[in-house]
């Protein structure tokens with residue numbers, strides 16, 4: 001049992017949850033806020049200890065997961081990769097082994113293997129993220145077209161980026177229609193990437209998870225419920241960039 005003061009810390013990790021800690025106020029109770037971007041904030045009285053805060057977060061765990069799911073967050077135990085020959089990386093539902101090759105100067109998928117330059121040993125996460133971003137942008141911009149035209153909102157621009165703990169994001173907007181997809185989404189099988197795309201396209205019409213929102217999703221993808229369930233299950237095995245060792 002530690003009696004370290006909570007406010008000595010900026011952030012706190014409890015299992016797979018990371019919370020940032022706001023400066024102390026005169027409040028007397030602890031409170032967790034799930035922000036719009038799915039980040040977690042802990043508010044606590046000046047006297048709070050780390051032990052007390054950990055206990056509080058643990059008791060709120062299922063509430064936190066429910067809130068994160070409502071925000072399209074991807075949550076699960078962090079998957080950690082090592083940049084050594086034979087490590088597996090998924091692309092569109094298939095796993096490919098890494099082979100470090102002096103003769104290449106950029107990551108590429110070649111006959112079922114990821115060939116990577118030796119620099120991958122020290123900068124693996126960023127090199128792989130770049131690869132997923134580039135390959136994914138190309139793939140998704142073609143993939144989105146039939147869905148977008150069925151919704152009558154062609155063209156839609158897809159951007160691939162790191163969205164933290166969210167599969168995708170989109171909001172109703174006038175003018176250019178744009179959806180963002182997390183690079184890690186590209187590890188999923190195409191049918192689940194489609195679900196993420198359709199989900200975000202529906203957000204171009206309706207910002208919140210209202211009955212109207214789900215009606216749009218269902219119209220585009222009848223039987224989407226099974227994809228939603230699969231995403232929750234398979235999504236837990238997706239790599240979000242965590243690396244064994246010190247690289248970040």
Ligand SMILES: [Zn+2]
Nearest residue numbers: 071072199203
């Ligand atoms: Zn959503």
